[in-house]
Amino acid sequence: MIDFKDFKPEDGSPIYVQIVKHVKRNIAAGAVADGEEIISRRSLSALLGINPNTVQKGFSILEAEGLLCSHTGAASYAIVSKETVDRIKAEMLEDDISSVITSLKQMRLTKDEALELIERMWSK
Amino acid sequence: MIDFKDFKPEDGSPIYVQIVKHVKRNIAAGAVADGEEIISRRSLSALLGINPNTVQKGFSILEAEGLLCSHTGAASYAIVSKETVDRIKAEMLEDDISSVITSLKQMRLTKDEALELIERMWSK
DNA sequence: TTAACCGTATCACTGTTATAATACAGTTGA
DNA sequence: TCAACTGTATTATAACAGTGATACGGTTAA
Numbered sequence: 001m002i003d004f005k006d007f008k009p010e011d012g013s014p015i016y017v018q019i020v021k022h023v024k025r026n027i028a029a030g031a032v033a034d035g036e037e038i039i040s041r042r043s044l045s046a047l048l049g050i051n052p053n054t055v056q057k058g059f060s061i062l063e064a065e066g067l068l069c070s071h072t073g074a075a076s077y078a079i080v081s082k083e084t085v086d087r088i089k090a091e092m093l094e095d096d097i098s099s100v101i102t103s104l105k106q107m108r109l110t111k112d113e114a115l116e117l118i119e120r121m122w123s124k
Numbered sequence: 125m126i127d128f129k130d131f132k133p134e135d136g137s138p139i140y141v142q143i144v145k146h147v148k149r150n151i152a153a154g155a156v157a158d159g160e161e162i163i164s165r166r167s168l169s170a171l172l173g174i175n176p177n178t179v180q181k182g183f184s185i186l187e188a189e190g191l192l193c194s195h196t197g198a199a200s201y202a203i204v205s206k207e208t209v210d211r212i213k214a215e216m217l218e219d220d221i222s223s224v225i226t227s228l229k230q231m232r233l234t235k236d237e238a239l240e241l242i243e244r245m246w247s248k
Numbered sequence: 249t250t251a252a253c254c255g256t257a258t259c260a261c262t263g264t265t266a267t268a269a270t271a272c273a274g275t276t277g278a
Numbered sequence: 279t280c281a282a283c284t285g286t287a288t289t290a291t292a293a294c295a296g297t298g299a300t301a302c303g304g305t306t307a308a
Contacts, residue, residue, distance in 0.1 A: 014264085056285085
């Protein structure tokens, strides 16, 4: 079950990209069962208060990546093998962590300073 | 002296936003002296291979935030007090780290898993 | 003085993002 | 059956991002 209640499109990046990332993070977290029914495009657009076309754009990307299965008239379903979960998780972690490391290094932080800062901010 | 040689606009975010962030990270790193002359808009656009207007957009944001001083005809200069450096650094670290923590938590990583992963990826 | 630089401003153009209003076809359950 | 859902598609509109070209006025150093 993918939870969209905590989804807040306020980032500078396009909403449909954020939808794709949100679903992928849920998959990486192991929160999506294989064959699980996905919320409909219309329902999600109403829930998030955004245009159906924007949701459709995100969902079509997920389908193109083989994470979603759609058929006209019927609900959509998730396709998530164990291999998929591992691959998506590795990709997301690689992206997130390498980008923050690049940023922190640009600010001349040492590894120890970075680790200490992250440890201190983790529980906030 | 702000180094733009390692600046590669490949992120999905607007180039002018990336320019603003790049300058701020250099300020946070203590790499920018107060009153230091900044590369001209035309030179930077030529160096990065982007449009002068895109550079202008980024620079005007930096000026609006009080980090830059411009006058028609003359070069631009950095304005960076110690307080500015501290404030910018705190802001950048807060943004970068809290966003990565949010992502990692969404993927159900524990603090220890996260720290170990970051430590392992730091030197790559 | 003057040529070469600087910042600033404007216009037109393309592509992307997001919205809005429809429409059509297939599925599902009462 | 049929109403209410589903996915899919099209068209139009607006705003924004980025490019390209051009122009104006001020500064600086030879």
